[in-house]
Amino acid sequence: MFALIGNRAGGSRGRSQGLYPGAEERRVLPRPLRRVVRFCVSLATGRIYIPEHTGTIATFGFFAVVGLYGMSLGGHTQTVAQATTAAAGFAIEDVRVSGNDQTSEIDILQLLGLDGTTSLVALDIDAARRKLSELPWVQYAEVRKIYPKTIEVMLKERRAFGIWQHGSELSLIEKDGSVIAPLRDNKFASLPLFVGRDAEVAAASFEDEMSGWPELKGRVKAYVRVAGRRWDLHLDNGVVLKLPENNVAKALAVLARLEKEQGVLGRDIAAVDLRLEDRTTIQLTGAATERRKQALEARAKALKKSGEQI
Structure with a gap:
């Protein structure tokens, strides 16, 4: 019984080896490749249905990808996007500007490059904000898109504190001494004038110190910085x-x-020297000096004549 079962098993192995010689040596494709091979066989035998015009669509898609890649390499992506979205109805037609007291709207439009065909979709908000912040009067700028055709520009401008004269140049300055822009007209003639090296830096602190003398401050035409250490006040x-x-x-x-x-201060004098604590020196004008000289000479003659008569 046991022998019979053993022979059958052995015979079975023999038949298996006889029917499929070399079966153990066959190579099996990896699973991903099996799927590719099955797909290719199905495509070749017609078991997979391919819709009409698939080749045409694939060709156009290929050319579109190549075109986009070429535009990217050539740096024309922004230009094409501008033209495409503008033609689709997103061209900027309205610009709302607020907070621009000293900044011209024309300067804003030119700086942003808005020419009537600029696309709202393709507009770079961050780049526009950086450009506006470079304008002389602009301290801070905010740009916002309002679809489909409007942008909103909100500015915070710098505030002029005084006029600084350095050499022959006149500039508008902020309270911290930062230069805003050259002085071009008489619009800011009422601002205090600070003259000399480092005058723009020390202007605010000295102007605050003068606030305790409002009447004198109202008569000052120019604050002149001397040797970067002290001030001369030129009155009206x-x-x-x-x-x-x-x-x-x-x-x-x-x-x-x-x-x-x-x-x-109402007399015919040229200057009052207050630099020394123990004395005040008053300098007369040339005309006053001449009159004083003549008066002294007349007095001397009168005294001499009086002495001779005695």
Whole structure:
């Protein structure tokens, strides 16, 4: 019994090896390749249905991909996008600008390159904001798209504090001394004038110090920085006040007392020197000096004549 089963098993193996010689040596394709081979066989035997015009569509798709790749390499993608979206009805036709007191709308349109055919879709908001921030008066800019044909530009402009004269140049400055733009007209003539090297940097602090003397401040035509250390005040009547480097408030208090007691600023004088704490020097004008000289000479003659008569 056991022998019979064993022979059958052995015979079965023999038959298997006889019927399929070399079966163990056959190579089996990897699973991904099997699918590719089955697809190719099905495509060749007609078991897969291919819709009409598939080749035409594939050809156009191929050329479209090649064209897009070529535009990308040539840097023409933005231009094509502009033209395509503008033709589709997204050309910018309305620009709303707010916050531009000193900045011209024409300058804004030219800087952004808006010519009536610019596409709203293709407009680079970040690049537009950076360009607007480069304008002299613009401190901050915001650009927003409003579909289908409008952009909104909101500006925050810098504020002019004074006029700075350096050499023969006149510039508008902010309170921190930053230069805004050259002075081109008389629109800002009412702003204080600061003259000299480093005057723009020290202007704000000194102007605040002068706020305690409003009447004198109202008569100042120019604040002149001397050697980067102290100030001379040029008044509206031509008188020059020479202030010390330190203790400016004390010097101005002395001047206020002289003005109250003697009306010194209304006299024919050229300058008041307040730089020394223990004395105040007053410089006369040329005409006043000549008159004083003549008066002294006349007095001397009168005294001499009086002495001779005695």
